[in-house]
Amino acid sequence: EELTVIRKFEHIEHCLKKQVEAHVTTQFENIHFVHRSLPEIDKDEIDLSVEFLGRKFDYPIMIAGMTGGTKGSQLAGKINKTLAKAAQELNIPMGVGSQRAMIRKPETWESYYVRDVAPDVFLVGNLGAPQFAETMSNRYGVEEALKAVETIQADALAIHMNPLQESVQPEGDTQYRGVLKALAQLKNELPYPIIAKETGAGVSMEVAIRLESIGVDAIDVGGLGGTSWSGVEYYRAKDERSKNLALKFWDWGIPTALSVAEVRYATKLPIIATGGIRDGIMIAKALALGANLAGVALPLLKPAVNGDVEGVIKILQRYIDELRNAMFLVGARNVEELRKVPLVITGFAREWLEQRIDLWEFLRDRS
Numbered sequence: 001e002e003l004t005v006i007r008k009f010e011h012i013e014h015c016l017k018k019q020v021e022a023h024v025t026t027q028f029e030n031i032h033f034v035h036r037s038l039p040e041i042d043k044d045e046i047d048l049s050v051e052f053l054g055r056k057f058d059y060p061i062m063i064a065g066m067t068g069g070t071k072g073s074q075l076a077g078k079i080n081k082t083l084a085k086a087a088q089e090l091n092i093p094m095g096v097g098s099q100r101a102m103i104r105k106p107e108t109w110e111s112y113y114v115r116d117v118a119p120d121v122f123l124v125g126n127l128g129a130p131q132f133a134e135t136m137s138n139r140y141g142v143e144e145a146l147k148a149v150e151t152i153q154a155d156a157l158a159i160h161m162n163p164l165q166e167s168v169q170p171e172g173d174t175q176y177r178g179v180l181k182a183l184a185q186l187k188n189e190l191p192y193p194i195i196a197k198e199t200g201a202g203v204s205m206e207v208a209i210r211l212e213s214i215g216v217d218a219i220d221v222g223g224l225g226g227t228s229w230s231g232v233e234y235y236r237a238k239d240e241r242s243k244n245l246a247l248k249f250w251d252w253g254i255p256t257a258l259s260v261a262e263v264r265y266a267t268k269l270p271i272i273a274t275g276g277i278r279d280g281i282m283i284a285k286a287l288a289l290g291a292n293l294a295g296v297a298l299p300l301l302k303p304a305v306n307g308d309v310e311g312v313i314k315i316l317q318r319y320i321d322e323l324r325n326a327m328f329l330v331g332a333r334n335v336e337e338l339r340k341v342p343l344v345i346t347g348f349a350r351e352w353l354e355q356r357i358d359l360w361e362f363l364r365d366r367s
């Protein structure tokens with residue numbers, strides 16, 4: 001149990017101090033808007049609000065789950081409360097990090113609890129998919145899921161899928177057999193929305209179709225191009241053999257832009273585009289490809305660690321300014337209209353998508 005707590009702390013340390021991002025891109029650079037010289041709208045009339053899982057948010061941005069459970073240092077609690085204050089002020093949703101530590105050590109619950117500072121925020125709890133696997137000893141079920149949600153008064157539960165990270169760490173949970181079936185059962189029993197969430201390697205359309213078939217409420221594609229969990233594990237690896245494995249898989253996965261396109265093409269599920277989102281133009285492109293929200297993690301970690309609420313807001317405000325500007329220049333008054341503007345897809349992104357989806361049909365209809 002101690003191990004889970006220590007591990008979470010090491011993750012934060014490495015994410016703060018080391019280069020943990022992918023060496024390859026999200027592929028948003030290959031998605032192009034077509035500039036519109038006559039936008040035929042006023043920039044001031046642009047409405048950035050969106051609906052997601054029955055709630056309305058002021059901006060189509062989510063603070064992705066990062067932490068919790070590092071008792072003793074109080075660090076996790078400070079990070080979550082700082083992010084929550086920013087989310088409350090902007091009226092955007094936020095997630096907490098894996099609550100595995102809390103399930104094992106209930107006394108760490110406060111490090112995930114933000115309702116005192118963020119009474120209205122749409123809050124997403126977080127548990128790991130392998131914990132629900134058939135072959136897992138002490139496997140999770142609805143009881144643990146309910147505990148995760150209700151202890152912190154969350155509105156939904158994210159189940160993170162992280163086979164990449166687990167596969168490159170020596171102590172990793174590489175049991176994934178029966179997870180889909182377990183999630184189907186959980187979906188029947190849990191009275192809260194479930195978000196299936198990748199953590200940096202992207203969701204393919206095949207997986208998305210299966211998740212939709214069991215009634216999952218939304219998908220966070222957590223694509224390649226931002227934080228690499230294989231990268232983080234590279235720094236944690238103790239011996240050459242583990243270091244080699246983590247390094248080889250540093251850039252494994254489906255780039256975020258392509259994952260959004262695949263999932264939107266193949267399902268009707270609400271999509272959160274997370275993974276390497278680093279400016280508002282990327283957010284605009286993600287939404288234009290069919291995402292409902294864009295999620296951000298790593299860039300917010302540094303101000304959050306310092307308890308700097310204004311610092312978190314400043315980064316998000318910059319993204320919002322850039323998003324609004326991009327929407328103005330393509331004449332989109334709201335996110336729905338942004339889904340209808342023309343896009344041009346070039347290079348690697350085009351090659352990938354031509355082999356995976358009917359690209360021309362997709363470009364005509366991305367709703």
Ligand code: FNR
Nearest residue numbers: 064065066097098160199226227275276296297298
């Ligand atoms: C994460 N992420 C994450 N995801 C999850 O589902 N459970 C978790 O416990 C964590 N923990 C975590 C810690 C830290 C320090 C970071 C930076 C990230 C993954 C996160 O939600 C997101 O999917 C990825 O980081 C990709 O987004 P960025 O970082 O490229 O914006």
